[in-house]
Amino acid sequence: AIEITLGGAFFCTQLVGRVMADEGGGIIVNVTSTAGVLRSGEEAAPQAAGQAGLVGLTRQAARELATRLHVPTAAAEARVIFEDPAIEAVAICSSTDTHAAFIIEAARAGKHIFCEKPIAYDLAQIDAALAAVAEAGVKLQIGFNRRFDPNFRHVREMVAAGKIGKGSIEFAIQAGGQEPAMHDGRNDPGFNVHYSLEPSPGRHTLGAHLYYEMFQLWKRLKDLPKPSLLFTKDSKYKIDEEKARVAAACSKFMSLSNGAGMCMFGLFLGAKRIPTFDWLNAATGWKLTPGDYMLIGERIQTLKQAFNVKHGIEPKDNFMSSRALGKTPQKEGANKGRSVDIEKLAPGYWDQFGWDNNTGKPKEETLHKLDIK
Numbered sequence: 001a002i003e004i005t006l007g008g009a010f011f012c013t014q015l016v017g018r019v020m021a022d023e024g025g026g027i028i029v030n031v032t033s034t035a036g037v038l039r040s041g042e043e044a045a046p047q048a049a050g051q052a053g054l055v056g057l058t059r060q061a062a063r064e065l066a067t068r069l070h071v072p073t074a075a076a077e078a079r080v081i082f083e084d085p086a087i088e089a090v091a092i093c094s095s096t097d098t099h100a101a102f103i104i105e106a107a108r109a110g111k112h113i114f115c116e117k118p119i120a121y122d123l124a125q126i127d128a129a130l131a132a133v134a135e136a137g138v139k140l141q142i143g144f145n146r147r148f149d150p151n152f153r154h155v156r157e158m159v160a161a162g163k164i165g166k167g168s169i170e171f172a173i174q175a176g177g178q179e180p181a182m183h184d185g186r187n188d189p190g191f192n193v194h195y196s197l198e199p200s201p202g203r204h205t206l207g208a209h210l211y212y213e214m215f216q217l218w219k220r221l222k223d224l225p226k227p228s229l230l231f232t233k234d235s236k237y238k239i240d241e242e243k244a245r246v247a248a249a250c251s252k253f254m255s256l257s258n259g260a261g262m263c264m265f266g267l268f269l270g271a272k273r274i275p276t277f278d279w280l281n282a283a284t285g286w287k288l289t290p291g292d293y294m295l296i297g298e299r300i301q302t303l304k305q306a307f308n309v310k311h312g313i314e315p316k317d318n319f320m321s322s323r324a325l326g327k328t329p330q331k332e333g334a335n336k337g338r339s340v341d342i343e344k345l346a347p348g349y350w351d352q353f354g355w356d357n358n359t360g361k362p363k364e365e366t367l368h369k370l371d372i373k
Helices: 010-023 037-044 059-068 096-108 123-136 150-160 189-197 209-215 233-237 241-260 276-284 290-310 342-353 364-369
Strands: 002-006 027-031 053-056 073-075 089-093 112-116 140-143
Touching: 059 073, 089 096, 096 112, 096 123, 189 209, 189 233, 189 241, 189 342, 209 241, 241 276, 241 290, 241 342, 276 290, 290 342, 290 364
Parallel strands: 002 027, 002 089, 027 053, 053 073, 089 112, 112 140
Antiparallel strands: none
Protein backbone atom coordinates (compact mmCIF):
# COMPACT_ATOMS: atom_id res chain seq x y z
CA ALA A 1 0.00 0.00 0.00
CA ILE A 2 1.44 3.35 -0.99
CA GLU A 3 0.45 6.91 -0.23
CA ILE A 4 1.45 9.44 -2.85
CA THR A 5 1.26 13.05 -1.77
CA LEU A 6 0.91 14.91 -5.01
CA GLY A 7 1.67 18.58 -5.65
CA GLY A 8 0.87 18.56 -9.35
CA ALA A 9 4.13 16.64 -9.95
CA PHE A 10 3.90 14.71 -13.23
CA PHE A 11 6.32 12.07 -11.98
CA CYS A 12 4.02 11.24 -9.09
CA THR A 13 0.92 10.99 -11.26
CA GLN A 14 2.76 8.52 -13.45
CA LEU A 15 3.90 6.60 -10.38
CA VAL A 16 0.31 6.45 -9.14
CA GLY A 17 -0.78 4.97 -12.42
CA ARG A 18 2.03 2.42 -12.59
CA VAL A 19 1.46 1.19 -9.06
CA MET A 20 -2.30 1.00 -9.52
CA ALA A 21 -2.01 -0.82 -12.82
CA ASP A 22 0.95 -3.10 -12.05
CA GLU A 23 0.92 -3.78 -8.32
CA GLY A 24 -2.77 -3.89 -7.55
CA GLY A 25 -2.04 -2.72 -4.02
CA GLY A 26 -3.70 -0.14 -1.83
CA ILE A 27 -2.76 3.40 -2.79
CA ILE A 28 -3.38 6.67 -1.01
CA VAL A 29 -2.94 9.83 -3.05
CA ASN A 30 -2.60 13.13 -1.18
CA VAL A 31 -3.34 15.83 -3.71
CA THR A 32 -2.43 19.48 -3.21
CA SER A 33 -3.40 20.49 -6.71
CA THR A 34 -5.25 18.63 -9.43
CA ALA A 35 -3.93 20.47 -12.51
CA GLY A 36 -2.81 17.78 -14.92
CA VAL A 37 -3.32 15.07 -12.33
CA LEU A 38 -6.78 14.01 -13.41
CA ARG A 39 -5.80 13.33 -17.03
CA SER A 40 -2.62 11.45 -16.18
CA GLY A 41 -4.19 9.46 -13.39
CA GLU A 42 -7.33 8.68 -15.38
CA GLU A 43 -5.36 7.37 -18.35
CA ALA A 44 -2.79 5.43 -16.35
CA ALA A 45 -5.04 4.00 -13.64
CA PRO A 46 -8.50 3.04 -14.86
CA GLN A 47 -9.07 0.73 -11.95
CA ALA A 48 -7.72 0.81 -8.38
CA ALA A 49 -7.58 -2.45 -6.48
CA GLY A 50 -7.12 -3.30 -2.83
CA GLN A 51 -7.23 -0.92 0.12
CA ALA A 52 -7.12 2.61 -1.31
CA GLY A 53 -7.91 6.12 -0.23
CA LEU A 54 -7.23 9.67 -1.28
CA VAL A 55 -6.45 12.83 0.67
CA GLY A 56 -6.76 16.38 -0.68
CA LEU A 57 -6.63 19.94 0.54
CA THR A 58 -10.42 19.91 0.40
CA ARG A 59 -12.72 16.94 0.66
CA GLN A 60 -14.48 17.98 -2.55
CA ALA A 61 -11.25 17.97 -4.58
CA ALA A 62 -10.30 14.63 -3.05
CA ARG A 63 -13.70 13.14 -3.88
CA GLU A 64 -13.56 14.37 -7.49
CA LEU A 65 -10.17 12.79 -8.08
CA ALA A 66 -11.10 9.66 -6.12
CA THR A 67 -14.10 9.18 -8.38
CA ARG A 68 -12.00 9.49 -11.52
CA LEU A 69 -9.38 7.07 -10.17
CA HIS A 70 -11.94 4.62 -8.76
CA VAL A 71 -10.56 5.11 -5.24
CA PRO A 72 -13.18 4.22 -2.62
CA THR A 73 -12.06 6.55 0.17
CA ALA A 74 -11.54 10.33 0.09
CA ALA A 75 -10.45 12.47 3.05
CA ALA A 76 -9.22 15.99 3.77
CA GLU A 77 -6.68 15.15 6.49
CA ALA A 78 -3.41 13.22 6.21
CA ARG A 79 -4.07 11.86 9.69
CA VAL A 80 -6.56 9.48 8.15
CA ILE A 81 -3.77 7.94 6.11
CA PHE A 82 -1.22 7.77 8.89
CA GLU A 83 -3.69 6.02 11.19
CA ASP A 84 -4.67 3.42 8.60
CA PRO A 85 -2.84 0.14 9.43
CA ALA A 86 -3.35 -1.11 5.85
CA ILE A 87 -1.07 1.62 4.47
CA GLU A 88 2.56 0.52 4.55
CA ALA A 89 4.37 3.38 2.80
CA VAL A 90 3.83 6.98 1.83
CA ALA A 91 5.28 9.29 -0.83
CA ILE A 92 5.34 12.96 0.09
CA CYS A 93 5.36 15.41 -2.82
CA SER A 94 3.46 18.29 -1.31
CA SER A 95 4.82 21.80 -0.67
CA THR A 96 8.20 21.95 1.06
CA ASP A 97 6.86 23.51 4.25
CA THR A 98 4.88 20.30 4.94
CA HIS A 99 7.64 17.76 4.25
CA ALA A 100 9.33 17.58 7.66
CA ALA A 101 6.06 17.36 9.60
CA PHE A 102 4.66 14.68 7.28
CA ILE A 103 7.90 12.67 7.52
CA ILE A 104 7.74 12.75 11.32
CA GLU A 105 4.06 11.75 11.37
CA ALA A 106 4.59 8.97 8.85
CA ALA A 107 7.65 7.61 10.66
CA ARG A 108 5.87 7.56 14.01
CA ALA A 109 3.05 5.67 12.32
CA GLY A 110 5.54 3.08 11.04
CA LYS A 111 5.24 4.00 7.36
CA HIS A 112 8.16 3.80 4.93
CA ILE A 113 8.66 7.15 3.19
CA PHE A 114 9.52 8.57 -0.21
CA CYS A 115 9.77 12.38 -0.09
CA GLU A 116 10.43 14.93 -2.80
CA LYS A 117 13.42 17.22 -2.25
CA PRO A 118 14.08 19.08 -0.06
CA ILE A 119 13.16 17.81 3.39
CA ALA A 120 13.04 21.39 4.69
CA TYR A 121 14.82 24.73 4.48
CA ASP A 122 15.76 24.65 8.16
CA LEU A 123 18.50 22.33 9.47
CA ALA A 124 16.76 21.85 12.81
CA GLN A 125 13.62 20.62 11.05
CA ILE A 126 15.70 18.27 8.89
CA ASP A 127 17.47 16.87 11.95
CA ALA A 128 14.14 16.32 13.70
CA ALA A 129 12.71 14.49 10.69
CA LEU A 130 15.78 12.26 10.33
CA ALA A 131 15.76 11.50 14.04
CA ALA A 132 12.13 10.39 13.83
CA VAL A 133 12.96 8.12 10.90
CA ALA A 134 15.93 6.59 12.73
CA GLU A 135 13.91 6.05 15.89
CA ALA A 136 11.07 4.37 14.01
CA GLY A 137 13.43 2.21 11.94
CA VAL A 138 11.60 2.95 8.70
CA LYS A 139 13.09 3.58 5.27
CA LEU A 140 13.34 7.13 3.88
CA GLN A 141 14.30 8.03 0.32
CA ILE A 142 14.55 11.56 -1.06
CA GLY A 143 13.59 11.99 -4.70
CA PHE A 144 16.17 13.94 -6.68
CA ASN A 145 16.50 14.74 -10.38
CA ARG A 146 14.01 12.06 -11.41
CA ARG A 147 16.79 9.51 -11.85
CA PHE A 148 14.31 6.64 -11.44
CA ASP A 149 11.81 8.11 -13.89
CA PRO A 150 11.09 5.48 -16.59
CA ASN A 151 11.92 7.90 -19.40
CA PHE A 152 15.28 8.81 -17.87
CA ARG A 153 16.00 5.15 -17.22
CA HIS A 154 15.14 4.27 -20.80
CA VAL A 155 17.59 6.87 -22.15
CA ARG A 156 20.28 5.54 -19.80
CA GLU A 157 19.67 2.00 -21.04
CA MET A 158 19.80 3.14 -24.67
CA VAL A 159 23.16 4.85 -24.12
CA ALA A 160 24.56 1.86 -22.22
CA ALA A 161 23.45 -0.47 -25.00
CA GLY A 162 25.15 1.70 -27.61
CA LYS A 163 21.88 2.33 -29.46
CA ILE A 164 22.26 6.12 -29.22
CA GLY A 165 25.13 8.51 -28.56
CA LYS A 166 27.73 6.54 -30.49
CA GLY A 167 30.96 8.54 -30.50
CA SER A 168 29.28 11.67 -29.14
CA ILE A 169 31.57 11.76 -26.10
CA GLU A 170 34.43 12.72 -28.42
CA PHE A 171 32.66 15.98 -29.20
CA ALA A 172 31.61 16.82 -25.65
CA ILE A 173 33.48 19.54 -23.75
CA GLN A 174 33.70 17.86 -20.36
CA ALA A 175 35.94 16.67 -17.57
CA GLY A 176 34.81 13.66 -15.59
CA GLY A 177 31.33 14.19 -16.98
CA GLN A 178 31.25 17.80 -15.76
CA GLU A 179 30.87 20.73 -18.14
CA PRO A 180 33.54 23.38 -17.48
CA ALA A 181 32.87 27.09 -17.49
CA MET A 182 33.52 29.49 -20.36
CA HIS A 183 37.24 29.80 -19.55
CA ASP A 184 39.13 28.03 -22.33
CA GLY A 185 41.95 25.88 -20.97
CA ARG A 186 43.84 26.17 -24.23
CA ASN A 187 44.20 29.91 -23.69
CA ASP A 188 45.35 29.53 -20.07
CA PRO A 189 46.56 25.93 -19.72
CA GLY A 190 46.30 26.26 -15.95
CA PHE A 191 42.54 25.99 -16.32
CA ASN A 192 42.87 22.65 -18.10
CA VAL A 193 45.16 21.42 -15.32
CA HIS A 194 42.54 22.15 -12.66
CA TYR A 195 39.62 21.06 -14.84
CA SER A 196 41.34 17.68 -15.21
CA LEU A 197 43.20 17.05 -11.96
CA GLU A 198 41.00 18.40 -9.18
CA PRO A 199 39.00 15.80 -7.23
CA SER A 200 35.94 17.81 -8.29
CA PRO A 201 36.68 18.14 -12.02
CA GLY A 202 35.55 20.79 -14.46
CA ARG A 203 35.59 23.66 -11.95
CA HIS A 204 37.05 27.00 -13.00
CA THR A 205 37.13 28.41 -9.45
CA LEU A 206 40.11 26.46 -8.14
CA GLY A 207 43.13 27.56 -10.10
CA ALA A 208 44.83 28.83 -13.25
CA HIS A 209 48.07 30.59 -14.12
CA LEU A 210 46.15 33.86 -13.99
CA TYR A 211 44.74 33.08 -10.54
CA TYR A 212 48.17 32.32 -9.12
CA GLU A 213 49.44 35.66 -10.34
CA MET A 214 46.54 37.44 -8.63
CA PHE A 215 46.76 35.44 -5.37
CA GLN A 216 50.42 36.55 -4.98
CA LEU A 217 51.06 33.74 -2.52
CA TRP A 218 54.82 34.05 -2.95
CA LYS A 219 54.62 37.25 -0.86
CA ARG A 220 53.66 35.13 2.17
CA LEU A 221 55.29 31.82 1.29
CA LYS A 222 58.87 32.43 0.21
CA ASP A 223 59.34 28.91 -1.15
CA LEU A 224 56.77 29.49 -3.90
CA PRO A 225 57.92 30.74 -7.30
CA LYS A 226 57.45 34.39 -8.21
CA PRO A 227 56.19 34.88 -11.77
CA SER A 228 58.23 37.03 -14.09
CA LEU A 229 56.68 40.35 -15.05
CA LEU A 230 57.62 39.71 -18.66
CA PHE A 231 57.11 36.36 -20.33
CA THR A 232 56.19 34.87 -23.68
CA LYS A 233 52.85 33.19 -24.15
CA ASP A 234 54.56 29.99 -25.22
CA SER A 235 56.30 29.73 -21.84
CA LYS A 236 52.95 28.99 -20.19
CA TYR A 237 52.73 25.74 -22.15
CA LYS A 238 56.12 24.39 -21.11
CA ILE A 239 55.93 21.48 -18.69
CA ASP A 240 58.24 21.89 -15.70
CA GLU A 241 58.29 21.61 -11.91
CA GLU A 242 57.41 25.28 -11.45
CA LYS A 243 54.09 24.79 -13.25
CA ALA A 244 53.33 21.85 -10.97
CA ARG A 245 54.14 23.87 -7.83
CA VAL A 246 52.00 26.77 -9.02
CA ALA A 247 49.01 24.51 -9.72
CA ALA A 248 49.35 22.67 -6.41
CA ALA A 249 49.61 25.96 -4.50
CA CYS A 250 46.36 27.18 -6.08
CA SER A 251 44.60 23.93 -5.13
CA LYS A 252 45.82 24.01 -1.53
CA PHE A 253 44.99 27.70 -1.10
CA MET A 254 41.50 27.37 -2.56
CA SER A 255 40.73 24.22 -0.56
CA LEU A 256 41.67 26.16 2.57
CA SER A 257 39.81 29.30 1.53
CA ASN A 258 36.65 27.46 0.48
CA GLY A 259 36.67 25.61 3.79
CA ALA A 260 36.90 28.95 5.59
CA GLY A 261 34.12 30.52 3.52
CA MET A 262 36.36 33.08 1.82
CA CYS A 263 35.36 34.90 -1.36
CA MET A 264 37.57 34.05 -4.34
CA PHE A 265 37.11 37.49 -5.87
CA GLY A 266 38.43 39.08 -2.69
CA LEU A 267 41.41 36.72 -2.76
CA PHE A 268 42.27 38.06 -6.20
CA LEU A 269 43.40 41.26 -4.48
CA GLY A 270 46.47 39.40 -3.29
CA ALA A 271 47.73 37.72 -0.12
CA LYS A 272 49.11 41.00 1.26
CA ARG A 273 45.91 43.01 0.79
CA ILE A 274 43.67 40.14 1.92
CA PRO A 275 45.63 38.57 4.81
CA THR A 276 43.78 35.25 4.83
CA PHE A 277 46.26 33.50 7.13
CA ASP A 278 46.23 36.32 9.68
CA TRP A 279 42.45 36.53 9.65
CA LEU A 280 42.19 32.78 10.30
CA ASN A 281 44.52 33.11 13.28
CA ALA A 282 42.44 35.99 14.60
CA ALA A 283 39.19 34.05 14.16
CA THR A 284 40.43 30.79 15.67
CA GLY A 285 42.95 31.95 18.24
CA TRP A 286 45.55 29.76 16.57
CA LYS A 287 49.11 30.82 15.87
CA LEU A 288 49.72 28.97 12.65
CA THR A 289 52.09 30.00 9.88
CA PRO A 290 51.04 30.40 6.23
CA GLY A 291 52.80 27.08 5.61
CA ASP A 292 50.71 25.42 8.31
CA TYR A 293 47.54 26.65 6.66
CA MET A 294 48.66 25.47 3.24
CA LEU A 295 49.19 22.04 4.80
CA ILE A 296 45.56 22.15 5.94
CA GLY A 297 44.58 22.88 2.35
CA GLU A 298 46.74 19.96 1.21
CA ARG A 299 44.97 17.67 3.66
CA ILE A 300 41.54 18.78 2.42
CA GLN A 301 42.60 18.18 -1.18
CA THR A 302 44.04 14.76 -0.40
CA LEU A 303 40.97 13.76 1.58
CA LYS A 304 38.78 14.58 -1.42
CA GLN A 305 41.04 12.59 -3.74
CA ALA A 306 41.07 9.63 -1.34
CA PHE A 307 37.27 9.75 -1.13
CA ASN A 308 37.01 9.53 -4.92
CA VAL A 309 39.43 6.62 -5.11
CA LYS A 310 37.63 4.78 -2.30
CA HIS A 311 34.40 5.00 -4.27
CA GLY A 312 35.89 3.73 -7.51
CA ILE A 313 36.63 6.96 -9.36
CA GLU A 314 39.86 6.70 -11.32
CA PRO A 315 41.65 10.11 -11.39
CA LYS A 316 42.57 9.68 -15.05
CA ASP A 317 38.89 9.35 -15.94
CA ASN A 318 38.49 13.03 -15.00
CA PHE A 319 40.86 14.32 -17.69
CA MET A 320 39.41 16.97 -19.97
CA SER A 321 38.09 15.70 -23.28
CA SER A 322 40.53 15.60 -26.18
CA ARG A 323 38.73 18.33 -28.04
CA ALA A 324 39.02 20.76 -25.12
CA LEU A 325 42.70 19.90 -24.65
CA GLY A 326 43.40 20.69 -28.29
CA LYS A 327 44.78 17.23 -29.03
CA THR A 328 43.99 18.08 -32.61
CA PRO A 329 45.02 21.75 -32.54
CA GLN A 330 42.93 24.29 -34.38
CA LYS A 331 44.35 25.46 -37.69
CA GLU A 332 43.10 29.01 -37.29
CA GLY A 333 41.64 31.36 -34.70
CA ALA A 334 42.77 32.39 -31.21
CA ASN A 335 43.77 28.83 -30.28
CA LYS A 336 45.65 28.08 -33.47
CA GLY A 337 48.25 25.41 -32.81
CA ARG A 338 47.58 25.30 -29.07
CA SER A 339 47.44 22.02 -27.20
CA VAL A 340 47.67 21.02 -23.52
CA ASP A 341 49.36 17.68 -22.77
CA ILE A 342 47.55 16.75 -19.58
CA GLU A 343 49.11 13.27 -19.50
CA LYS A 344 52.54 14.88 -19.04
CA LEU A 345 51.29 17.60 -16.67
CA ALA A 346 49.43 15.23 -14.32
CA PRO A 347 52.42 13.38 -12.78
CA GLY A 348 54.11 16.60 -11.64
CA TYR A 349 50.91 17.90 -10.05
CA TRP A 350 50.17 14.60 -8.30
CA ASP A 351 53.75 14.40 -7.05
CA GLN A 352 53.34 17.77 -5.28
CA PHE A 353 50.70 16.16 -3.07
CA GLY A 354 52.45 12.87 -2.49
CA TRP A 355 50.04 11.01 -4.76
CA ASP A 356 51.18 8.24 -7.07
CA ASN A 357 52.41 10.02 -10.18
CA ASN A 358 51.14 7.26 -12.46
CA THR A 359 47.63 6.81 -11.07
CA GLY A 360 46.90 9.94 -9.02
CA LYS A 361 45.99 7.85 -5.99
CA PRO A 362 47.25 9.14 -2.60
CA LYS A 363 50.17 7.08 -1.28
CA GLU A 364 49.90 5.33 2.06
CA GLU A 365 52.73 7.40 3.54
CA THR A 366 50.93 10.58 2.46
CA LEU A 367 47.69 9.52 4.15
CA HIS A 368 49.67 8.67 7.27
CA LYS A 369 51.50 12.02 7.25
CA LEU A 370 48.20 13.90 6.95
CA ASP A 371 46.47 11.65 9.53
CA ILE A 372 43.88 10.46 7.04
CA LYS A 373 42.69 6.97 7.93
